[in-house]
Amino acid sequence: MDEVLSYSYSSTRNVFKNNPVNMKQMINKEVEVKYDSKKIVGTVYTIDPVSNMVALMIKNKNNNIDMHLILGPHIESLKLIGPSEFIMEDIFKDKNVIELADEEKSCRRKKLKLWLQSNMIPIIEEGDILKLKDVLTIQPPYGFNDCVSENEIILEKIQNLIVAMNKQK
Structure with a gap:
């Protein structure tokens, strides 16, 4: 897929340049984030349109979910890969909830x-x-x-x- 969001951090506020519709499309999608000369792939939990911070969910070796927060000034690019393997409702569901007849x-x-x-x-x-x-x-x-x-x-x-x-x- 094409790169949907591109970041170039400058002293001017990017909040006036961001497209919130494109940012919203990234939520609950798998993305590749390049930051500080590193690459990470995960599912977007949320994106802050003001600070450009991205919260990514990544499954670790124990099959648990790690949350990675990547600050906007460090992000070089954000590329949409496709649909996520996660179902948001299941991730944050309370395991102690009693299902009643x-x-x-x-x-x-x-x-x-x-x-x-x-x-x-x-x-x-x-x-x-x-x-x-x-x-x-x-x-x-x-x-x-x-x-x-x-x-x-x-x-x-x-x-x-x-x-x-x-x-x-």
Whole structure:
């Protein structure tokens, strides 16, 4: 494939010369990066369009993934090789996540919903997700770490209620 991005670091800011569309096309693709007279091949996790830093994922000898950060000023060229062998969703998937059967998921959701409502929390169901207005969501498997909210006070109160419910078993 043709070279998609070419770097030539100068004292002027490259941010005004970069093409973010081309940079985005590189994400989750295998590339060859030349920097400091070295060559490295890996999968692009992300590219910072301001600093031109590239985060590459490379499989090591133990079949684990190493993350290499290459700073923009050191990059001489970035060449697209092709599709990646990695599936991003699988790489960062939590290995401790419990996969539940639909029946178990439904039972947990109903139990938590009833518990929160008995504690005067106006929780509603939207598919598999429990919601408190637009402030908080609780996703399967409906545990302490499955609560998401930007409001730390509400998040803490709901998490404390979940802990109390689990202690009550």
